[in-house]
Amino acid sequence: MSWNDMKASTKDFWSEFRKVKSGIVGLIFLGVFLFILIFEPLLLPFSEANTRWKDITYWEDNPASAAPQWTNLFTSKKRAVSEDLEISEIEEKKVGTIRIIEESFIYNYEYDVAPADLVFRASGTGSATFIISIERPDGKTIDLFRKPLELPADRTLRIAIDRSSKNEALNFLKSFNAMDGVTAQTVRTTDVIFSQVEKSLSFKPEPLKGEYRIKVSMILQKEADTITSTGMKIAGRVHGILGTDNSKRDIWSGVLAGVKWAMLIGLMTALISVSIGVIYGVMSAYLGGWKDSLMQRIFEIFISVPLLPVLIVMSAVFKPSIWVIIFIMSIFYWVGPVKTVRSMGLQIKEETYIEASRALGASNARIIFKHMVPLLIPYAFASMALYVPGAIVVEATLSLLGLGDPNIVTWGQILQDAHRGGAMLSGMWWWVVPPGMAIAFMGMTFAFVGFAMDKILNPKLKTR
Amino acid sequence: MFWKYILKRLIYGLLIYAVLIFIFSSLFNTVMEQTLRGQIEEEIRAEIMSLDSLNAQQTQSFIENRRADKYSQYRLDKPIFERVIWRTWSTLTLNLGRSSSIRSSAGDRSVWAIVSEKIPRTLLLFSTAMFVDIIIGIWLGLKKAQKAGGVLDRSTSVGTMVVFGMPSWWLGMILIMFFAYTIKIFPSGGLHTTPPPEGIANFFDLIYHLALPVLTLVVLGFWGRAFLTRNIVLGILQEDYIMAARARGIPERKVLYGHTMRTAAPPIVTMSLLALLASVSGNIVFEGIFNWPGMGNLFWFALQQNDVPVLMGNLAVTTALYIGGLVLLDLVYGLLDPRIKVGGRA
Numbered sequence: 001m002s003w004n005d006m007k008a009s010t011k012d013f014w015s016e017f018r019k020v021k022s023g024i025v026g027l028i029f030l031g032v033f034l035f036i037l038i039f040e041p042l043l044l045p046f047s048e049a050n051t052r053w054k055d056i057t058y059w060e061d062n063p064a065s066a067a068p069q070w071t072n073l074f075t076s077k078k079r080a081v082s083e084d085l086e087i088s089e090i091e092e093k094k095v096g097t098i099r100i101i102e103e104s105f106i107y108n109y110e111y112d113v114a115p116a117d118l119v120f121r122a123s124g125t126g127s128a129t130f131i132i133s134i135e136r137p138d139g140k141t142i143d144l145f146r147k148p149l150e151l152p153a154d155r156t157l158r159i160a161i162d163r164s165s166k167n168e169a170l171n172f173l174k175s176f177n178a179m180d181g182v183t184a185q186t187v188r189t190t191d192v193i194f195s196q197v198e199k200s201l202s203f204k205p206e207p208l209k210g211e212y213r214i215k216v217s218m219i220l221q222k223e224a225d226t227i228t229s230t231g232m233k234i235a236g237r238v239h240g241i242l243g244t245d246n247s248k249r250d251i252w253s254g255v256l257a258g259v260k261w262a263m264l265i266g267l268m269t270a271l272i273s274v275s276i277g278v279i280y281g282v283m284s285a286y287l288g289g290w291k292d293s294l295m296q297r298i299f300e301i302f303i304s305v306p307l308l309p310v311l312i313v314m315s316a317v318f319k320p321s322i323w324v325i326i327f328i329m330s331i332f333y334w335v336g337p338v339k340t341v342r343s344m345g346l347q348i349k350e351e352t353y354i355e356a357s358r359a360l361g362a363s364n365a366r367i368i369f370k371h372m373v374p375l376l377i378p379y380a381f382a383s384m385a386l387y388v389p390g391a392i393v394v395e396a397t398l399s400l401l402g403l404g405d406p407n408i409v410t411w412g413q414i415l416q417d418a419h420r421g422g423a424m425l426s427g428m429w430w431w432v433v434p435p436g437m438a439i440a441f442m443g444m445t446f447a448f449v450g451f452a453m454d455k456i457l458n459p460k461l462k463t464r
Numbered sequence: 465m466f467w468k469y470i471l472k473r474l475i476y477g478l479l480i481y482a483v484l485i486f487i488f489s490s491l492f493n494t495v496m497e498q499t500l501r502g503q504i505e506e507e508i509r510a511e512i513m514s515l516d517s518l519n520a521q522q523t524q525s526f527i528e529n530r531r532a533d534k535y536s537q538y539r540l541d542k543p544i545f546e547r548v549i550w551r552t553w554s555t556l557t558l559n560l561g562r563s564s565s566i567r568s569s570a571g572d573r574s575v576w577a578i579v580s581e582k583i584p585r586t587l588l589l590f591s592t593a594m595f596v597d598i599i600i601g602i603w604l605g606l607k608k609a610q611k612a613g614g615v616l617d618r619s620t621s622v623g624t625m626v627v628f629g630m631p632s633w634w635l636g637m638i639l640i641m642f643f644a645y646t647i648k649i650f651p652s653g654g655l656h657t658t659p660p661p662e663g664i665a666n667f668f669d670l671i672y673h674l675a676l677p678v679l680t681l682v683v684l685g686f687w688g689r690a691f692l693t694r695n696i697v698l699g700i701l702q703e704d705y706i707m708a709a710r711a712r713g714i715p716e717r718k719v720l721y722g723h724t725m726r727t728a729a730p731p732i733v734t735m736s737l738l739a740l741l742a743s744v745s746g747n748i749v750f751e752g753i754f755n756w757p758g759m760g761n762l763f764w765f766a767l768q769q770n771d772v773p774v775l776m777g778n779l780a781v782t783t784a785l786y787i788g789g790l791v792l793l794d795l796v797y798g799l800l801d802p803r804i805k806v807g808g809r810a
Contacts (some may be wrong), residue, residue, distance in 0.1 A: 022621075022622060022625065145789075251528065300480060301483055301484065303790075304480045304481075304484065304783075304786065304787045304790060305786075306745035306782055306783055307746070308745055308746055308748055309748060309782045310488075310777070310779065311782075311785070312748075312763055312767070313492070313775050313779045314768055316775060317495045319770075323509010357641060386628075388629075389628055390629070393628060393629060393630075393631045396631055396634075397631065397633070397749050401749060401752075401763075401764060401767055402767065415634065415637070419637065419753070422639045423641075424637055424640050424644075424645060424652075425645060427641065427646060429638075429641060431636065432637050435635035436630075436635075436637070436638070437677040438625070439630070439631055439634065440626070440629055440631075443628050443630060444625055444626050444628060444629060444630075446628075446629065447624075447626075447628035447629060448625050449620075451625055
């Protein structure tokens with residue numbers, strides 16, 4: 001087949017393909033996945049999601065088990081959304097050798113359920129005394145934190161108000177004699193901060209909406225003490241596009257990061273196995289005789305292997321990386337196209353031009369690769385597309401059993417975490433639905449494309 | 465000479481099984497022997513506990529003697545090739561060894577006892593699902609083929625593609641979340657409520673527990689079955705004798721069920737059985753989600769317990785069932801399609 005023939009037949013194929021609507025829809029979806037694949041670094045809300053997925057310190061500022069942000073649209077009680085606060089004012093004072101940096105953050109609280117946590121982060125050198133207080137819309141001020149702390153050299157200092165300021169919150173209630181119905185065990189710091197307080201009445205978490213001003217003062221004693229950067233985060237009750245799991249990981253980041261692995265696993269397995277299968281089938285048909293019989297016996301052994309159980313045991317024993325998993329899947333998947341390809345090969349073999357080239361003294365390899373395999377390329381592409389979903393599901397299944405590659409993020413692994421974390425029982429649908437939906441969606445995409453190609457290549461399936 | 469064909473196919477199936485078991489045995493030889501050595505040490509330690517009044521030297525020689533005994537009993541002192549052959553043979557004769565921690569419901573630690581009690585449960589689940597699935601699938605497939613290219617045909621074909629890459633266990637998770645925890649109309653898993661009810665109530669309890677997993681499998685399965693039936697039937701509807709039958713004025717219903725289905729039945733039946741096999745081996749993890757105590761759940765459980773002998777034994781039995789199914793499939797096909805009987809070839 002020359003280059004021009006190839007171009008012409010591709011053009012023909014495309015004009016046929018264009019008429020199949022589902023195929024076009026599949027191509028559009030495929031485009032969307034490719035877009036995500038290419039622009040993943042820009043789309044990821046947490047840029048290190050790929051490398052630090054299992055590192056809990058990377059995710060600790062997020063709320064745990066928070067629903068997606070947009071669920072607020074469907075509930076009557078609006079829950080606080082996760083956000084980063086901007087510094088509204090910064091002031092530096094010098095008293096003798098002592099420097100005082102005062103920063104204030106404005107938080108507009110317009111929700112019904114208080115956020116899960118307030119997290120302050122600072123990086124620098126030496127040590128400093130941190131004083132954090134919050135000024136509420138009703139004019140009352142709560143002193144939340146006052147402590148001299150060392151600034152660690154290798155990471156940022158983290159102050160989480162929910163944990164560290166429980167006593168201060170209780171003292172605040174005590175000063176208003178509003179301690180009824182509250183115990184030190186049950187009260188949540190953020191509930192106290194963001195709720196109305198009436199003197200001598202029992203405390204009920206009625207939201208106090210309005211503008212909160214959080215003041216952070218850092219007192220630096222020595223010349224060597226410095227503060228290089230600070231930040232304040234609100235860990236809401238609803239978070240991001242797809243919420244978080246029970247170890248505070250952002251699920252949207254995980255689903256995005258899984259796209260490339262699913263693509264890789266599916267396409268690699270399909271490409272390798274279909275290539276082997278097509279060449280094997282053609283060789284078996286062309287060589288004929290005892291070679292054909294032997295190849296068919298080997299094929300029958302492979303087809304008698306229950307793929308998934310074997311893969312499960314192999315993964316359990318050898319703990320393979322993702323590349324080895326792809327390799328093992330290819331070893332078993334190649335049998336799929338062999339039967340069809342062999343029967344097609346038997347037909348092509350009888351063509352006169354094959355006989356002619358044999359008469360001219362062409363080698364077997366030349367006839368097989370130059371004259372027979374190219375004719376099967378369209379079929380090969382169609383079956384490749386239909387093999388992709390299977391491979392993705394198999395990998396997801398292995399991951400669900402905890403046998404996936406621990407160094408990567410795949411949809412199956414997110415689902416495994418969800419299953420083990422009891423997401424079904426606690427109704428955390430945002431943890432279960434999106435990864436599986438992504439698997440199903442990717443499968444659907446390739447099915448659309450593959451079925452459309454199949455329809456064109458198999459005229460018998462056409463409608464009457 | 466149908467019986468000759470049967471015999472040939474059976475022997476051939478056995479041969480393939482033996483080859484596969486040999487491959488598994490050599491592949492997993494190292495890890496199997498590690499666990500076996502561990503088990504032997506454990507047994508010897510237990511024996512020492514029961515014997516007292518031994519001094520240090522006696523204990524040492526006792527351990528060495530026992531170890532040598534056990535090693536020769538399990539052929540661990542033989543060259544590697546012989547060990548692999550011996551392991552293959554003992555697997556083929558269902559001598560699957562002892563588990564490291566899992567017990568059967570009777571408290572037995574023999575792997576065969578553990579695996580064999582799971583087989584009927586797995587078969588029950590998947591064959592029930594496949595039965596419902598085939599009925600709906602063939603009915604829908606016929607409807608689709610009758611009006612190929614129509615609204616029903618096109619919309620259900622889209623359905624086929626939508627569920628094409630959907631993991632059954634994921635749909636199971638979603639359905640459990642919705643039907644077992646949100647609106648509590650189905651149990652979240654298991655074979656029976658605890659304690660299991662007696663008599664006829666026991667049967668209904670089983671059905672009740674079977675409902676959700678079967679529903680999941682059917683919801684995912686029947687699309688593919690319908691699509692396949694449609695393609696097979698559509699191919700036959702284009703044959704000349706169908707046109708001839710129509711020309712003779714035979715009613716469409718009779719053409720469809722009499723003439724077409726008679727030709728379409730063998731491939732549809734084999735395809736469905738093949739799908740059942742693929743479903744058992746491919747959806748094996750699915751049982752774990754529903755806590756259905758079958759062979760798939762055993763894989764899951766053995767993985768968590770790191771019980772290598774059970775894992776291997778379960779694999780051997782699953783493979784045997786799979787190959788047995790393939791052989792049965794060929795035989796059924798031979799029975800349904802007279803051309804194969806005459807030719808004597810698959």
